[in-house]
Amino acid sequence: LDIEEHLPLAIKNNELEVYFQPQVNSEKDMLIGAEALLRWNSKSLGSVSPAEFIPIAESIGVINKLGMWVVKEVARQTKFLGLDKHKDIKISINLSATDFKNEFLVEEITYILEIYGLDFSQFEIELTEGVLVDDYDYVKPKLDEFQMNGISVAIDDFGTGFSSMTHLKKLNFDKIKIDRTFIKDYPKSDSGSIAEIITYLAKRLDINVIAEGAETKEQVEFLRGIGCSNIQGYYYSKPLSASDFKEYIDTYF
Ligand code: G
Ligand code: G
Ligand code: NA
Ligand code: MN
Secondary structure, three states: OHHHHHHHHOOOOOOEEEEEEEEEEOOOOEEEEEEEEEEEEEOOOEEEOHHHHHHHHHHOOOHHHHHHHHHHHHHHHHHHOOHHHOOOOEEEEEOOHHHHHOOOHHHHHHHHHHHOOOOHHHEEEEEEHHHHHHHHHHHHHHHHHHHHOOOEEEEEEEOOOOOHHHHHHHOOOOEEEEOHHHOOOOOOOOOOHHHHHHHHHHHHOOOEEEEEOOOOHHHHHHHHHOOOOEEEOOOOOOOEOHHHHHHHHHOOO
């Protein structure tokens, strides 16, 4: 109830912030991208996780406003931090199921990127398998539309949903993000076999692959060994505020 009450005012009260989590190619030691992650530091509630407030934003009808705020802030920071001069650094933005119900979703996003004079091809949207399960028929045309505009499409938390194989065949994802659950227990209680199979699958289908949630050198080395050199995880960095991300970028250039 508290979240429902305070969330609609979060934008106006300046309580939202976009963080960036670096994505690194471990083989080339190159920064290849960053995922934009929303943060809410509420004056009344303290810090609330998007895992908690995004579903509520969807149910109370403010997800579209939040989503467009994120896109605008990402666009602004891309310019402000000078990321637009490094076009090979891909910036990804999470979209939720309800976002796809907005018939002008793609138009609204490309409009914002255009206003900031940004290359669409520097951006990527992420969706989870869950989005596809119920809503395939209206999600599919939107994904095509993103890709026709040069915005790439990544499937997030891969392997945790139910219909991965069916959708992989029908949709042209540009990237598979291996869910953290398949990496976090390696080597303690997990042989890494699922991560290995997903990487193999991605290669066979000619789709880029990245592993989420690698925290140790051992995990990064295992992943490189199975052919998954792209990593997003605490081993390289936690999600960073824009200014900290700027400092992080500078260590790479
Ligand atoms: O960053 P963190 O682990 O707290 O994120 C928790 C969840 O919230 C993740 O599943 C992430 O995808 C989701 N999330 C973070 N930022 C956004 C956002 O801007 N939009 C949407 N729809 N989900 C987000
Ligand atoms: O669901 P999604 O993949 O969008 O969630 C991304 C979230 O995963 C980020 O908010 C980030 O905080 C979290 N995350 C990323 N890397 C790691 C990691 O190495 N360890 C842990 N515990 N969480 C991570
Ligand atoms: Na996500
Ligand atoms: Mn993600």
